Amino acid sequence: MRHRILVGTTKGAFILTSSDDRKSWSLTGPHCDLWPINHVVGDPKTGHLWAGGGGEWTGAGIWRSTDDGETWTLSQLSNGMMAEWAANDPGFAEMIGGVPPEAPFTNDLVSIWSLTCAHGTVYAGSKPAHFFKSTDGGATWDRVPGLTNHPTRESWNPGGAGLTLHTMLPHPTKPGHMTIAISAAGVFTTEDNGETWERSNRLDNAENPKHHDHEHTHEIGHCVHNMMRAPSDDGLIYQQNHHGVFRSNDGGQNWHDITEGLPSSFGFPITVHPHDPQTIWTIPLNGDIQGRFPPDAKAAVWRSTDAGETWEAMREGLPQENCFFTVLRQAMAVDSSSNGGVYFGTNTGSIFATTDAGETWVEIAQHLPTVLSVETLETA
Numbered sequence: 001m002r003h004r005i006l007v008g009t010t011k012g013a014f015i016l017t018s019s020d021d022r023k024s025w026s027l028t029g030p031h032c033d034l035w036p037i038n039h040v041v042g043d044p045k046t047g048h049l050w051a052g053g054g055g056e057w058t059g060a061g062i063w064r065s066t067d068d069g070e071t072w073t074l075s076q077l078s079n080g081m082m083a084e085w086a087a088n089d090p091g092f093a094e095m096i097g098g099v100p101p102e103a104p105f106t107n108d109l110v111s112i113w114s115l116t117c118a119h120g121t122v123y124a125g126s127k128p129a130h131f132f133k134s135t136d137g138g139a140t141w142d143r144v145p146g147l148t149n150h151p152t153r154e155s156w157n158p159g160g161a162g163l164t165l166h167t168m169l170p171h172p173t174k175p176g177h178m179t180i181a182i183s184a185a186g187v188f189t190t191e192d193n194g195e196t197w198e199r200s201n202r203l204d205n206a207e208n209p210k211h212h213d214h215e216h217t218h219e220i221g222h223c224v225h226n227m228m229r230a231p232s233d234d235g236l237i238y239q240q241n242h243h244g245v246f247r248s249n250d251g252g253q254n255w256h257d258i259t260e261g262l263p264s265s266f267g268f269p270i271t272v273h274p275h276d277p278q279t280i281w282t283i284p285l286n287g288d289i290q291g292r293f294p295p296d297a298k299a300a301v302w303r304s305t306d307a308g309e310t311w312e313a314m315r316e317g318l319p320q321e322n323c324f325f326t327v328l329r330q331a332m333a334v335d336s337s338s339n340g341g342v343y344f345g346t347n348t349g350s351i352f353a354t355t356d357a358g359e360t361w362v363e364i365a366q367h368l369p370t371v372l373s374v375e376t377l378e379t380a
Helices: 081-088 090-095
Strands: 002-009 012-018 026-031 037-042 049-055 059-065 073-076 111-118 121-127 131-134 164-170 178-183 186-190 224-229 237-241 244-248 254-257 266-272 280-285 301-304 312-314 332-334 342-345 351-354 362-365 371-379
Touching: 002 049, 002 351, 012 037, 012 362, 059 111, 059 121, 081 090, 111 164, 164 224, 178 224, 186 224, 237 266, 266 332, 280 332, 342 371
Parallel strands: 037 111, 037 371, 224 266, 332 371
Antiparallel strands: 002 012, 002 037, 002 371, 012 026, 037 049, 049 059, 049 111, 059 073, 111 121, 121 131, 121 164, 164 178, 178 186, 224 237, 237 244, 244 254, 266 280, 280 301, 301 312, 332 342, 342 351, 351 362
């Protein structure tokens, strides 16, 4: 079994590989021409990789590799300032290899924010929030209009990073069924491959939480930071919100607040054990306007083994003084092992790993650019 950690950063994609049961890791990168890469994912069946990102300079695009990351091909979805400069400056155009061709969604997209693959289709979410799919492995992309034309769209408000579609959870056995999160418009669900969407933000224990400061008293806050579906229980979804941690037992239709016991209601990532739907991990930070670093500047991953009813801090191997890093919404992932392999990356360029469900942690990479996302890929 070959284990890979796919890392998106502000200066390209990186790949960590282990062939000795995660005892040691080798690093390659940066890939993707040093583009800002918000998310990198892989298909365990084929080994194919996709990396989405971009920005105002490069435009938005999705890179793909079919040879383990040795080479990458770009599908440009929107043009940025670089293309404008090249069109007006022959010398600059020569320097970058010519004027980039006109992209199909120029002026509509700033960057690609999230990727997933399921049931033979690759999906992408963007900033601003649009929903795309590819049925040819990522060579070409179509925008699915249902989300773009949603009747509530005019009321959506951007989060701190903009109006981003950052999380996509395809149903494991129902093609066309997916739950997504948009910051800060909330949770949406489709059952027809994105043609129509229903909002799913109902809070089922609104009388209990004491930490909410948003106006939606019978809803979770619409600034969803991250969601994860329990692989062994497809109706169970966990969410880290701007205003707390929540659990849904019905595929996202209703949400139950499980923040009590954590040192802060604020954080970005959350992830769930691949074989035990009751075991989850999250990384609380000390609040929206308090610096967004670990409480007391001591790093901890908080684990629950009872679906969020109780929590415990896991600290061994993590910095316990002067720790001011942030772990962003897509920068935490698990592998498929039964003993609980968990990985997270920081905005200070480190990757930490555990192979014992969080009991002990090891720094397996350091001095990378700001880590924007972490995913795993395991192949024979």
